[in-house]
Amino acid sequence: MITPDSPSARRWPGLRDAAALAAALALCLSASGCSSLLGEGTAAGAGIAGASVAGALTDNAAVATGIGLGVQAGARAALQYSQRKIHAAAQDRIAMAAGPLAVDAVADWKTDHAVPLEPAEHGRVTVSREIGGKSLPCKEIVFSVDDDAKSSAFYIAAICRDGQTWKWASAEPATERWGSLQ
Incomplete structure (x- = not known):
């Protein structure tokens, strides 16, 4: 797991933002009042995290956009899968x-x-x-x-x-x- 102090985060500073967002999402999952935030914000948060990670890994805008969209689609699919299970x-x-x-x-x-x-x-x-x-x-x-x-x-x-x-x-x-x- 990437934490703000891990070697990967020090090598790629943009990963700190993604790790902070992931921690916020994990905290939100433990609070019952966050269901509307998860429903509306999962795709947006994942897109931001994906863009942050992509920006840290590449300078190519097309590749960064692809990574961000892929992370966003994956997060949306994971949330929908979880809702179907519920x-x-x-x-x-x-x-x-x-x-x-x-x-x-x-x-x-x-x-x-x-x-x-x-x-x-x-x-x-x-x-x-x-x-x-x-x-x-x-x-x-x-x-x-x-x-x-x-x-x-x-x-x-x-x-x-x-x-x-x-x-x-x-x-x-x-x-x-x-x-x-x-």
Whole structure:
């Protein structure tokens, strides 16, 4: 890892800025209030860090621009991958809560994230009907995403049993996503 006092940073002074930015991003990841900063600032911060590193490594503007754009695209892809993993974990929590329920029964669900890229969420889930068959048991569910203002948003999805585990079975819609869980 490159630190401000490492030999690489002394050889290339521009790397100090990149190391400082990386440290700030790591600190931000540990604070739950930074999710909007990460969503909007990841690409910009990575572009700045990439340009700083590129400027320290080369005097060629085209190469420096390429390095900066590559770092920016990589950071954006990494953030999107992390968000997809968080959404899949939330879907698994909802499916886990709904799987053992009978039709019309209600259960609570919630998420807690090890890395707070998004706020923890919670709500209720109920099974509206059983679908599929004996060899493919599935359920249609209705769930809420509740906020602290005592209001809820409601959604419909499908879950299916995969061995002993219930898994999310709804395809991602082609239209606007429903909140932060899809």
